[in-house]
Amino acid sequence: IKSFDFSFINNLAKNKHKKAYQGIVQYGTAGFRTRATSLDHVLFRMGLLTVLRSQVKKATIGLMITASHNLEIDNGVKVVDPNGEMLETSWEIIATKLANVEDDKVISILQEIIKEQNIDTSLSASVIIGRDTRSSSLNLSQAAVSGIKAMNSKFIDVGVVTTPQLHYFVVSMNKNRDYGIPALEGYYKKISEAYKKIIETTINNGKYSNKVQLDAANGVGALAIKELKKYLNGALNIEIYNSGEGQLNYMCGADYVKQKKISPLNIPINPYVKCVSIDGDADRIVYYYIDKYNQFHLLDGDRIAILVADYLKELLQQSHLNLQLGLVQTAYANGNSTVYISDTLNIPVACVRTGVKYLHHKALEFDIGVYFESNGHGTVVFNESAINTIYMTANNNSLSSIQRKAAQTLSYVIDVVNQTVGDAISDMLLVELILHAKGWDIVTWKKSYSDLPNKQVKIEVQDRNAIITTNEERCCIKPKELQKEIDKIVTKYEKGRSFVRSSGTEDVVRIYVECENDSDIDKMAAEVSLAVYELAGGIGIKPII
Template identity: 70%
Template sequence: MLNNIALKFLSFKLFSHFLTKNLKRTMADSMDVFSIIENLAKNQYKKVYRGDVQYGTAGFRTRADHLDHVLYRMGLLTVLRSQAKKAVIGIMITASHNPEADNGVKLVDPQGEMLEASWEEIATKFVNVDDDKVVSTLREIIKQENIDTSFPASVIIGRDTRKSSLPLSQAAIAGIKAMNGKLQDFGVVTTPQLHYLVVCTNTNGTYGIPTLDGYYEKISKAFKTVAGMTNDRDKYLARLQLDAANGVGSMAIKEFKTRLSGVLDIEIFNSGDGELNLNCGADYVKIQQVPPLNVPLQPYVRCVSIDGDADRVVYYFTDDQNKFHLLDGDRIAILMAAYLKELLLQSHLDVQLGLVQTAYANGSSTAYITDTLKVPVACVPTGVKYLHHKALEFEIGVYFEANGHGTVIFKDSAVQRIRSVACDKSIPESQQLAARNLSHVIDVINQTVGDAISDMLVVELILRAKGWDAAAWEKMYQDLPCKQVKVKVQDRNAITTTDAERRCVLPKGLQERIDEIVAKYSKGRSFVRPSGTEDVVRVYAECENASDIEKFTAEVSLAVFQLAGGVGTEPVVPS
């Protein structure tokens, strides 16, 4: 008995010694980590830019030379986010459609979605504190979010082709390593590819194989399968011209061009020889309503523009009178929604389908969805995170911004029902075939917050199935003439909005002035909203008569300039 007691006491003493020794070592290691973090924050990645930066709908985005300290701190924060979610988190370095001199960074949450809103506030506060408060702020975040820092954090990082992206990624990597986070660096990738890799990793390969080859193989294999199910082409020609905005998307398109050889002929322009996003890309084409530089348009040949990080896409063509025709995100959304509804009806599947838009959606598109397609439509504030969240409320949610950023989301339960019908031998073959078609289309779609190339391939499959060219697609409905402009202001935060950004709350009197202007134009609609990245107010206007649109837009712009602190040259209203 005594020997047993002595043995237990000795064991307890040894255990206590082991625990104390290791606890001291853990505390020392923790102190060493924070010492390294502080040293890097005060020296190599100190805050040179003294202005504040804000995490907006696209993350942090500003001039590249203002971002060194931001990327370092985001590297630190990504590790904490991984520990908080107990999952792999993504970090993407890109400024999308912005000029070459800009850059940015955003975090990707476990299911490929944008960073949670509460953490946007955390990120904004963290990157703006002084260098000597980096460690204390980190400790605050850990305590506030009750983060288990012993959890092995894992981060996937990617970057676009900008010259500034490599050194900025190195700053982020320094932060990740300083926090002892595990890292997978995929180098130069499109933004949608990074989202895909995060989801695949967190779902243990259920969504797809978490490699770039897995991404290309999943989408191209499904595309070829669906294309092989369609024979009658009618007006459809499997040929298109693509403007890659001199960005990272050109690398992905070249890979798809090889894999889809003989099924889809893609001629690539602006593939990297020119300046990124300069007079080219989806945003340029959408805003300017003109073709991009360097693309030799031919009458009725389908043309596509993607943006610098390949998450936006628009279609366009010229007719035999050389008139430019734009097929934007609204039209892509409606084409997809109409086709999905058609396949659901043919499959005899009772699955809830819905479509989500922003205030920028043309009024004619909303009327067509509601009155002709009879599909429920919701309007949310600008920003993919809002559309994505709302789309999750439907069993199949289609969402697109007018700029061409969007996708389709399928609930797991809907996918299971579709695939069950696709292999049900007891039902008519026509139902099986429609469900099988829909099942393969799901695999062409990258559901992780929008993919320009994936979206383009889905459009091509639909046009092929219907035997349509771009002109036939355009005839689904007629857009109201519309225009977007920017008004420079002293402080964009002086503008606040409500009702999914369709009504202006502040400054007082501005909405009343806009209402007075709108009332003068047949089928007139206009709204204003502050930019998420620069001190400008974005003005949108649409009306029935094309001859009125310039004056209409100018009147609203002048009201913004006068009531919202405009700077620079005052807008001129044409007579």
């Protein structure tokens, strides 16, 4: 093994970046995520690891410091693979091992990884690192840089960016600019130019209004949206709220709005005004509005997915393109949304476990794969041959103008979309251009189908790993008696469905329930919560039925 100064790395691991936290940290749904104060050694070690990953993949690897929807006190890191995907699962295990060993074992684990993965350590490596606006993020990024430098690797620190922007950087660095120019300017130009082109070519926009009230969760998305507005040049009228003056994700942001089904703090309550909330690192988005009776209406990831898939299907039909379109959801998707997609839209729909990494991979099986979690995390992926076919059709003068125009629009949609991962900003542009094309206001959009009443709650347990699920998380196999109990509860309610799973980003068990009658939903949620509390080692206040 050549080129690394292991005694120098060892010294850093044992002194400057020694473990300050003795508990286990796990690479969860979206990387490591826990209290920011426990993470310095994890970031240092992820700096070391990403250099090795870069040597294995012979490509640039990304490192994003964020705890996304979690509160300010937490932080975390997401590792981004060369194609903009989340870190490969087999390396999550390696990352967890490296993050948890004692300080004096760091070098031996590094050497083990190098041997097992057969890494040529003389190869040059490159890591790109970004961070969100949390007060802990700068120090943590410096810990990661310390690890990267100790491995003599090149790195680029792009500073404060959204998670999807970091993914964009990784892909554009690795794809030799085919995907985009690896600079923030390239990102904004790409999505805004394509957006403006589509808007300009649609004449009749019916009930559509280009005004959006946006809750930026007091996070990095506020900075990005302010920047985007310069490039949009008035093509979308975005009013930004929660732009950094308050606490990050506190009573605001996409997760809060989705879970609580209420408006966030500080957003003006004007009936029928289109509102959106994004989360702390701007990779999730939900829409909502208040009606004249002050009732709250949510349009979440399920509805965004349906809107997008329906629009793409229309464009494929108009352009006579025979490309396979499919949609991917998780168990959280509302039962009525799944029925609507398969029975009304006639689009194949697949279900995978929670985590965009799983949805992304499944979506790649289609020529055009739309994936969204109901929490608003998702995007569209187009495979290479679909992209080529679309471009060829758009430029084929022997075809009808309708055919060509639809293909042309599709080609712009490809550029609006950040295909690397769910991106609240590019998703918002996508939704807006579709609403504009259809001439819809938010109420018309909401009317396309009705959701089943549903609720999500969280329960604290002694050990969240006590819950083990199968069948894309729809069935709990451990603790043994829990699924039987859930089955008993759901049969009492018309169209009842429920599942439980341990969160990979918070120290809780998540519970989802849905049924036909709104009046039953709280009782059903309480019953399942109690079953989890009693059978899975609940702590804190016991749920009351």
